[in-house]
Amino acid sequence: MIQIGKKDDTGSATEIGEQAKLALDEYFQSFHERNQWVQSEKEQLAQGMECYGFEWEHLSIIEFKKQERAKAAQQVQKRQRQRSRGWER
Structure with missing residues (x-):
């Protein structure tokens, strides 16, 4: 998921929200080309x-x-085996 701004300052009905929408549209349109x-x-x-x-x-x-x-x-299991062998001695 990709998001620009926060819900409190980038509402879809605001100028900043519209700019964010345009930025995301451009990003997703060029995504296929980049991929x-x-x-x-x-x-x-x-x-x-x-x-x-x-x-x-x-x-x-x-x-x-x-x-x-x-x-x-595997590393954890190996350490556990080594420790248990140490206790057996």
Whole structure:
């Protein structure tokens, strides 16, 4: 979600609200164009990497966060096992 201003100072019936509307309209109209550019850059980078034997694995933000949480959970479990072994001695 994207918002400009606050509900108390950027009402839709105000001049500032109209300016915010225009700014958001422009942003969303150019979003598709920017998104295509980003995708093209990713593809070019992937091709360049392939030439040198690298494979690019692109993760979505959600996938990346899941992966990082799993790593953190493994580290916590490892520390817990190490501590429990220390108590057993």
